[in-house]
Amino acid sequence: MNERILILGAGGQIGTELCEYLSRKHGSENVIATDIRAISHHDGPCEILDATDADALKQIVDKYSITTVYHLVAMLSATAEKMPEKGWALNMDSLFHVLNLARDKHIKKIFWPSSIAVFGLTTPKHNTPQRTIMEPGTVYGISKSAGELWCQYYHRVYGVDVRSIRYPGLISWKGEPGGGTTDYAVDIFYGAIKDNAYTSFLAEDTYLPMMYMSDAIRATVELMDAPDENVRTRTSYNLAGISFSPAELANAIKKAQPDFQIDYAPDFRNEIALSWPSSIDDSTAQTEWNWQPEYTLDRMVDEMLNGVKTKLNIKA
Numbered sequence: 002m003n004e005r006i007l008i009l010g011a012g013g014q015i016g017t018e019l020c021e022y023l024s025r026k027h028g029s030e031n032v033i034a035t036d037i038r039a040i041s042h043h044d045g046p047c048e049i050l051d052a053t054d055a056d057a058l059k060q061i062v063d064k065y066s067i068t069t070v071y072h073l074v075a076m077l078s079a080t081a082e083k084m085p086e087k088g089w090a091l092n093m094d095s096l097f098h099v100l101n102l103a104r105d106k107h108i109k110k111i112f113w114p115s116s117i118a119v120f121g122l123t124t125p126k127h128n129t130p131q132r133t134i135m136e137p138g139t140v141y142g143i144s145k146s147a148g149e150l151w152c153q154y155y156h157r158v159y160g161v162d163v164r165s166i167r168y169p170g171l172i173s174w175k176g177e178p179g180g181g182t183t184d185y186a187v188d189i190f191y192g193a194i195k196d197n198a199y200t201s202f203l204a205e206d207t208y209l210p211m212m213y214m215s216d217a218i219r220a221t222v223e224l225m226d227a228p229d230e231n232v233r234t235r236t237s238y239n240l241a242g243i244s245f246s247p248a249e250l251a252n253a254i255k256k257a258q259p260d261f262q263i264d265y266a267p268d269f270r271n272e273i274a275l276s277w278p279s280s281i282d283d284s285t286a287q288t289e290w291n292w293q294p295e296y297t298l299d300r301m302v303d304e305m306l307n308g309v310k311t312k313l314n315i316k317a
């Protein structure tokens with residue numbers, strides 16, 4: 002039977018591009034894009050769906066004979082710090098609804114993303130290993146850490162095929178970032194193109210692991226396509242792309258725009274960033290399903306500058 006894919010949170014930063022990629026691979030009629038707000042970017046079936054409503058979710062799964070769910074709904078790190086209980090409820094309730102659909106054999110396969118936010122101040126900061134101390138300090142990180150363990154539990158106890166990646170900060174120009182600590186690395190390109198200047202909410206030397214969206218989407222689909230027996234990690238995989246600080250990103254932008262000005266006004270998001278790794282060891286993903294990133298910092302900066310210009314309708 003053909004794969005029939007449901008994307009939850011398809012209107013967000015990752016959903017926008019994942020929807021496009023999966024439509025090219027499987028045909029847009031086999032990709033059902035849903036979100037709590039209206040979606041305009043998909044030419045296949047679109048539905049408004051609140052992922053915390055288990056009955057509505059089950060109806061959509063039945064209506065479209067869904068086999069695979071990509072669960073991309075979450076309240077992200079910076080926003081969840083402002084409303085902890087709502088963040089916890091959204092992140093956990095929506096995950097349980099999808100896990101239960103697989104446990105009860107209504108769907109076959111799930112992708113659910115975790116994050117580098119599962120790590121905390123007590124985690125080794127450089128080249129953070131796959132298995133290490135995990136004491137997350139944010140509501141978002143606590144929800145991702147608990148979610149990982151629930152995924153592993155549902156796989157072990159009920160045989161649910163759920164697969165996960167601990168995404169680093171993701172950089173893209175097609176979808177807007179949704180309230181995370183790494184959003185500066187997208188906002189800076191809009192500042193560069195519109196004003197030739199940007200004020201960073203992270204300090205100049207705050208290093209974080211990052212990844213260009215094309216690499217993240219390719220990783221996601223490669224993990225979902227990997228043979229079941231290769232996926233031996235059922236919590237979530239570390240994934241590394243490129244690690245850099247705001248000052249290094251600004252210097253890379255200056256190669257194309259020598260007059261670009263950056264200054265720094267660190268806020269609460271810098272504290273969150275300081276509790277996360279500065280670089281990630283992803284050798285487990287490399288060994289188990291052959292993961293390899295393609296984008297360097299310079300290649301990513303080139304594509305972002307051109308992409309944001311295209312989006313803003315400015316001639317390159």
Ligand SMILES: NC(=O)c1ccc[n+]([C@@H]2O[C@H](COP(=O)([O-])OP(=O)(O)OC[C@H]3O[C@@H](n4cnc5c(N)ncnc54)[C@H](O)[C@@H]3O)[C@@H](O)[C@H]2O)c1
Pocket residue numbers: 009010011012013014015016035036037038050051052053072073074075076077091114115116117167168169170171172177178179180181183
């Ligand atoms: N973007 C990143 O840098 C990053 C990094 C690590 C992990 N992640 C994870 O990847 C996933 C997707 O992230 P994103 O950056 O695309 O997030 P986003 O905030 O851009 O998108 C989330 C989408 O979910 C929708 N949504 C919110 N509440 C909903 C509900 N109740 N029902 C249905 N839809 C709802 C929003 O409208 C939004 O379109 C999340 O689980 C996030 O934690 C993202």
